[in-house]
Amino acid sequence: MINFSRLAKSFKHAVHGLRHAFSYHQNLKIHSVLGVIVVFLGIILKLSYFEWIAIFLATFLVFAAEMVNTALEEVINLVKEEHSERARIAKDVAAGMVLLAAIFAVIVGVIVFFLD
Numbered sequence: 781m782i783n784f785s786r787l788a789k790s791f792k793h794a795v796h797g798l799r800h801a802f803s804y805h806q807n808l809k810i811h812s813v814l815g816v817i818v819v820f821l822g823i824i825l826k827l828s829y830f831e832w833i834a835i836f837l838a839t840f841l842v843f844a845a846e847m848v849n850t851a852l853e854e855v856i857n858l859v860k861e862e863h864s865e866r867a868r869i870a871k872d873v874a875a876g877m878v879l880l881a882a883i884f885a886v887i888v889g890v891i892v893f894f895l896d
Contacts, residue, residue, distance in 0.1 A: 801850050807878070808846050815839050818889065831892045838885035845881035849874040 802808050822835055852874040860867040 797847075801847055805846075805850050808843070808850070811839075811842055811846060811882075815843075821893065825893065827892065834888050834892055838881075838888040842878070842881045842885050845878045849878045 802812065818835060818839065822832060827835065853871055856867045856870055
């Protein structure tokens with residue numbers, strides 16, 4: 781049976797996490813501005829249904845990767861306060877994940893906006 785009280789608390793925590801990430805982390809703000817620009821261009825250029833799906837998938841992939849990166853950085857900072865080569869590598873790999881997602885989003889954007 782679904783415990784709606786626990787479910788509501790889970791959503792509350794998730795919304796709090798989103799609010800925190802978008803309020804305090806610069807890269808998510810940058811991705812948000814770029815996302816708004818892409819949506820605006822999509823409206824102007826009257827994208828097809830499938831083009832919208834590609835754009836939203838790519839955009840949300842970048843947001844999800846950035847959220848995972850942010851969570852990993854926070855946990856690493858909590859566990860390891862002093863400089864550590866392993867902590868640096870973990871943070872760099874997480875940042876690399878975001879970079880790959882962003883490159884994918886740019887490729888999707890080029891295909892949708894310029895190769896149509």
